[in-house]
Every structure is written in structure tokens, then in C-alpha cells.
Amino acid sequence: MSTYELIKSAYARVSPHARRTPLLSSPFLDDIAGRRVWVKAECLQHTGSFKFRGGWAAISALSDAQRARGVITFSSGNHAQGIANAAAKHGVSAIIIMPSDAPAVKIANTRAMGAEVVMYDRASEDRDEVEKRVNPDGARILIRPYDDDQVIAGQGSVGIELAEQAKDMGVKSASVLVCAGGGGLASGISLSLEALSPDMQVRTVEPENFDDFKRSLISGKIEKNAQTSGSLCDAILTLCPGDKTFPILKRLAGAGIAVSEEEALRAMVLAFERLRIVVEPGGAVALAAALFHGNEIEHDDVIVVATGGNVDAEVFNRALAQYGS
Amino acid sequence: MSTYELIKSAYARVSPHARRTPLLSSPFLDDIAGRRVWVKAECLQHTGSFKFRGGWAAISALSDAQRARGVITFSSGNHAQGIANAAAKHGVSAIIIMPSDAPAVKIANTRAMGAEVVMYDRASEDRDEVEKRVNPDGARILIRPYDDDQVIAGQGSVGIELAEQAKDMGVKSASVLVCAGGGGLASGISLSLEALSPDMQVRTVEPENFDDFKRSLISGKIEKNAQTSGSLCDAILTLCPGDKTFPILKRLAGAGIAVSEEEALRAMVLAFERLRIVVEPGGAVALAAALFHGNEIEHDDVIVVATGGNVDAEVFNRALAQYGS
Numbered sequence: 029m030s031t032y033e034l035i036k037s038a039y040a041r042v043s044p045h046a047r048r049t050p051l052l053s054s055p056f057l058d059d060i061a062g063r064r065v066w067v068k069a070e071c072l073q074h075t076g077s078f079k080f081r082g083g084w085a086a087i088s089a090l091s092d093a094q095r096a097r098g099v100i101t102f103s104s105g106n107h108a109q110g111i112a113n114a115a116a117k118h119g120v121s122a123i124i125i126m127p128s129d130a131p132a133v134k135i136a137n138t139r140a141m142g143a144e145v146v147m148y149d150r151a152s153e154d155r156d157e158v159e160k161r162v163n164p165d166g167a168r169i170l171i172r173p174y175d176d177d178q179v180i181a182g183q184g185s186v187g188i189e190l191a192e193q194a195k196d197m198g199v200k201s202a203s204v205l206v207c208a209g210g211g212g213l214a215s216g217i218s219l220s221l222e223a224l225s226p227d228m229q230v231r232t233v234e235p236e237n238f239d240d241f242k243r244s245l246i247s248g249k250i251e252k253n254a255q256t257s258g259s260l261c262d263a264i265l266t267l268c269p270g271d272k273t274f275p276i277l278k279r280l281a282g283a284g285i286a287v288s289e290e291e292a293l294r295a296m297v298l299a300f301e302r303l304r305i306v307v308e309p310g311g312a313v314a315l316a317a318a319l320f321h322g323n324e325i326e327h328d329d330v331i332v333v334a335t336g337g338n339v340d341a342e343v344f345n346r347a348l349a350q351y352g353s
Numbered sequence: 354m355s356t357y358e359l360i361k362s363a364y365a366r367v368s369p370h371a372r373r374t375p376l377l378s379s380p381f382l383d384d385i386a387g388r389r390v391w392v393k394a395e396c397l398q399h400t401g402s403f404k405f406r407g408g409w410a411a412i413s414a415l416s417d418a419q420r421a422r423g424v425i426t427f428s429s430g431n432h433a434q435g436i437a438n439a440a441a442k443h444g445v446s447a448i449i450i451m452p453s454d455a456p457a458v459k460i461a462n463t464r465a466m467g468a469e470v471v472m473y474d475r476a477s478e479d480r481d482e483v484e485k486r487v488n489p490d491g492a493r494i495l496i497r498p499y500d501d502d503q504v505i506a507g508q509g510s511v512g513i514e515l516a517e518q519a520k521d522m523g524v525k526s527a528s529v530l531v532c533a534g535g536g537g538l539a540s541g542i543s544l545s546l547e548a549l550s551p552d553m554q555v556r557t558v559e560p561e562n563f564d565d566f567k568r569s570l571i572s573g574k575i576e577k578n579a580q581t582s583g584s585l586c587d588a589i590l591t592l593c594p595g596d597k598t599f600p601i602l603k604r605l606a607g608a609g610i611a612v613s614e615e616e617a618l619r620a621m622v623l624a625f626e627r628l629r630i631v632v633e634p635g636g637a638v639a640l641a642a643a644l645f646h647g648n649e650i651e652h653d654d655v656i657v658v659a660t661g662g663n664v665d666a667e668v669f670n671r672a673l674a675q676y677g678s
């Protein structure tokens with residue numbers, strides 16, 4: 029079961045290797061939002077996203093016998109790189125099942141870190157079935173991208189840092205906006221904040237039409253998306269909340285927020301112009317919510333997690349050309 | 354006179370307000386360079402460049418009587434923003450003389466921070482004469498962008514952080530590559546490293562055809578550039594080394610390195626792809642030297658200062674389209 033105790037243990041293993049990413053801000057963004065906006069820049073994390081943390085936490089928790097068996101996972105690319113990196117550093121063999129429409133940069137980076145990549149078609153194939161085909165006897169340890177206690181614990185380490193950094197800035201209560209695919213990061217941060225900063229509340233943020241968390245938090249049960257492809261926010265296109273993550277967020281998170289793809293791209297461009305960081309579209313949805321959905325937010329301070337920066341140059345270019353000032 | 358004592362005092366005033374910018378790295382960049390590359394990401398500093406530090410150091414050192422007189426300076430944009438920001442925060446009136454070919458983003462940001470901007474033509478006008486015209490009776494305090502002891506001291510605070518961060522990474526000896534316009538940052542860092550990390554040596558990096566420091570360090574006297582415009586590396590196009598900065602670098606720095614504009618743009622794109630930071634062309638020359646001029650570098654570890662991130666979207670886009678993978 030996911031607990032703050034597990035997060036603390038994971039943080040002790042992860043933090044000597046992870047970057048303590050900075051909490052950035054800009055008066056220009058504060059002006060747009062009409063409140064103070066703080067951005068935890070996890071795009072500056074190793075492998076370009078917070079998934080480094082969960083990958084490291086999960087691999088480092090394996091016994092020697094488990095490590096010898098190797099690991100397998102599925103991911104659109106950021107968890108892939110997190111696992112590939114941690115596996116390589118721990119001398120563990122890794123197979124990653126990736127959708128064929130994942131950004132080229134994510135596929136290339138995962139391979140470059142020494143993992144074996146198996147592609148599948150997101151529209152016509154089920155990734156669980158692909159996993160069973162590739163790993164028929166279950167010899168390899170399956171590390172799910174979010175419904176895994178150690179992965180959630182690793183992502184939760186973002187919440188420990190965020191609580192400390194906010195305190196340093198004099199921020200005691202805040203809305204903490206976190207993008208949600210399967211909800212591993214949002215649930216991990218929620219558990220950390222419950223223990224460390226009870227006056228801060230996580231709000232999940234998703235792209236419109238992929239707002240399974242928003243709808244599930246309203247209905248109180250796991251709701252599914254009608255589709256799992258067709259957005260530039262590739263990192264957070266999951267079918268539905270996780271069995272482990274949803275109960276945590278149901279208990280601790282506020283209402284979900286959904287943003288348009290245009291808002292996500294505008295936020296990506298503003299992060300370029302005002303914070304000088306590279307954020308991928310899926311990693312920019314929380315910033316988009318802070319900037320453009322202020323009427324759905326209560327606190328005077330909003331903390332945003334900019335979760336990843338693995339964006340193809342072509343996508344970035346189009347957004348800059350369209351929305352750059 | 355510029356001393357490490359002055360830097361320590363400046364650091365005490367600046368550090369509560371400046372960001373301690375991270376020291377980033379990527380195995381992909383290490384592979385290209387054939388050695389370990391560390392990048393001090395000053396593009397993540399407030400106002401988007403290290404110039405925040407010098408601006409804050411200089412304004413905070415003024416007496417109340419001096420502050421009441423207001424300040425004036427000249428800058429292609431990063432020092433402009435540093436001074437504008439510090440002046441606004443200290444309630445000091447500021448006039449900034451900027452070349453008309455400065456990037457639009459730098460001019461707009463300087464104005465947005467409340468400074469009065471006076472434009473001049475870099476090719477036909479002398480900025481010292483413009484300053485005399487705008488400030489005929491010398492009522493305003495002139496804060497030169499690099500030939501100023503407090504400005505050098507502020508920039509030197511980068512060296513204090515860099516020495517500490519390198520030590521944390523187990524790096525004791527290194528080449529420290531610093532872009533040089535007037536040499537304020539390079540000289541300040543040199544003084545810090547002399548005191549804190551004597552096994553590290555600063556190397557100045559400039560664009561080809563604007564390699565006044567490289568030539569001056571060879572001849573032992575101040576050499577001038579034939580031109581001071583016509584490069585995308587706008588931040589570091591100065592006529593010649595400063596009277597205060599050159600003696601420091603003559604005593605402490607190794608040989609200068611010059612990189613092509615194409616190399617600077619390629620480094621800018623690699624910083625986007627591999628570090629997820631936005632670096633302007635002039636701020637990327639040191640990284641370019643680390644990646645593409647390895648035969649001119651001795652140490653196994655090279656530390657690069659990525660000095661600024663204020664680049665127009667159009668310039669960034671063209672580079673991404675041309676050199677992105």
C-alpha cells in the first residue's frame with residue numbers, strides 16, 4: 029500500500045541520484061494568472077522528466093534475485109526513459125513496450141540508454157496483451173508506470189522537495205496543480221503533502237477529452253476516456269485512473285481541471301519565454317491551468333509541476349511560430 | 354579594485370534574492386564532448402541571465418543619496434534587465450541606453466520592468482556619447498555593464514556557487530568556460546576560483562570575428578574588434594576587453610577560444626534537446642566550445658556557464674529547424 033513512509037524510504041534512495049529541481053517563477057506569469065505562480069521544473073530532471081524518480085525507486089527496491097530476472101514495462105516514453113536509465117545504472121536488463129506514435133525523441137533516448145524497445149499500435153492493440161506476448165512466462169518483473177507502490181513512492185519525492193521549497197519561499201497554503209495520466213505523480217505528491225503541508229491541496233490537470241480523473245473525481249468511481257490517442261499531450265493519455273492511485277486522489281485531491289490543447293501549447297511557449305525551460309505539451313497542462321483557469325482555483329499561491337521536457341523540435345517549433353510573442 | 358572580498362560581500366547581498374541555478378549534465382553531451390560536461394544554467398536566473406546578479410550587487414551597494422539620483426547604463430539587453438529589475442526593487446529610477454538591433458524580447462522586458470529605454474544606432478553612434486547627451490550633468494550614477502567593481506563582484510557570485518556545486522559532484526579540477534563580452538562574468542568567476550578552487554581555470558569563449566579577448570590574451574594588451582554588430586550572439590558583442598576586467602583575466606585565465614555562429618546555434622539546440630533549457634546564442638558559445646573545441650581543452654571535466662536565455666522565438670525556431678534532430 030502507498031504510504032508516506034514508503035515515500036520517505038524511496039526519497040532516501042532516489043535523492044542522492046536525482047536532481048533537486050528548482051522552483052521557478054516570473055512576474056510576467058504572475059500577472060497573467062493574477063496570483064503567484066511557482067513552477068517545479070521537473071523537466072530539468074535526469075532523463076527529462078519526474079519519471080526518473082519512480083524508475084529509480086522501483087529498480088532500487090528490487091532484490092538481487094529480482095534484478096537478475098530483468099524488468100519489463102510499458103510507457104509512451106517518459107517512464108520508459110526513467111526505467112531504462114535506472115535499469116542501466118543497476119545492471120538490470122529492461123524491455124519497454126512503447127506505442128508506435130510516441131515522440132521520436134523518447135523512443136530514440138530509451139534505446140540509447142540500452143533498453144530493448146518493443147513497439148505496438150495504441151489504437152488496435154492492448155498493451156497488457158503485448159506484455160503477455162513478450163513476457164509469456166512472467167520471468168521479467170513488470171513495473172507498471174503508475175499502479176505500483178514503489179513508482180508512486182518515487183514520484184512522491186517531488187512532494188517532499190516541493191513542500192520544503194515552498195516553505196523557503198514563505199508559501200504555506202497553495203493549490204498544487206499536477207498533470208494526471210495514470211495519477212502516479214499526483215497521488216504520490218498528495219501523500220507527501222498530507223504529511224508535510226496539509227494546507228496544500230493537489231488538483232489534477234488533464235487535456236480536454238482525456239479528463240478521466242476529473243470525471244472520476246466527480247462520480248466517485250473510475251471513469252474511462254473514449255480515446256487514448258490523438259493529442260500532443262502524449263505523456264498523459266491513459267485510459268483511466270489507476271486502481272492504486274484513484275483511491276488516494278479521491279481522498280485527498282480537489283476537483284480536477286481540464287485544459288484545451290491550445291492552452292497547453294500557449295503555456296509551453298510562455299515557459300520558453302518567461303522561465304527559459306523546455307516543457308512538453310503534456311508537461312505544460314498544469315501551468316496552462318494556473319494561467320488560464322484561475323476561476324477554478326482558490327489559493328493565492330499556485331504551485332505547478334512542469335513534469336517533462338521531451339518534446340520533438342517540430343512540435344515545439346510549430347507552437348513557437350503560432351503562439352510566440 | 355575587484356577582489357574576492359568584494360565578491361563575498363556582494364554574494365551576501367545578492368544570494369537571498371538570486372536563484373542558486375542548477376549545475377546540469379547529460380550523458381549525451383558527455384558523449385559528444387568526450388569528457389564530462391557540467392552546465393551552470395544561469396539562463397534560469399531571474400531576468401533570464403546572470404546579469405541579475407551584477408545589477409543587484411551594484412544597486413544594493415549605492416547609498417541612499419546615490420539611489421535618489423537614479424542610475425543610467427548601456428546594454429544590449431541582459432544587463433539592461435538586471436539593472437531594471439534591481440532598480441525597480443530598490444525604488445531607484447533607471448535609464449537604459451540600448452542598441453536598436455537588440456532582440457525585441459530584451460527591449461520589451463526592460464520596459465516592462467519600469468526602466469526608461471533610450472535607443473541608439475550601434476553602427477553610427479558611440480554609446481558613451483549617447484550617455485553624455487542623456488545624462489549631461491552626470492546627475493545619474495553610471496553603472497557600466499562590466500567595468501564596475503560591484504558589477505564584477507556580483508557576477509563573481511556565480512563562481513562561488515559553481516565551486517561549491519562542482520565539489521558536491523566530486524569535481525576538483527576543471528576548465529571553466531565562460532563567454533566574454535566585456536569580461537565581467539569571466540573576471541568575477543576567475544577571482545572566486547582563485548580563492549576557492551585554484552585547480553580550476555577560466556577560459557574565455559567568444560564568437561569568431563569578435564574574439565577580442567582571445568587576441569588580447571595572446572598579445573598581452575587590449576585588442577579591439579573590427580565590428581560590434583552582425584552576430585546573433587548579441588549579448589557578447591563588445592568592442593574590446595574592459596580596463597578593469599582584462600588585467601584580472603590576463604593574470605588568471607587560460608587561452609581564449611573562438612567558436613563559429615553555427616557552433617553556437619548547434620549548442621543552443623543541444624541544450625534544448627538534452628538539458629531542456631533555453632539558452633540564447635551568445636549564452637551558448639561556452640557550451641559550443643566544450644562540445645566542438647575539445648582539442649583546445651585540457652581537463653577531463655569542463656564546466657560551462659550558460660549565461661542567458663533571452664532569445665527571440667524566431668531565432669530559436671530557425672535554429673531548431675536547421676539543426677534539430
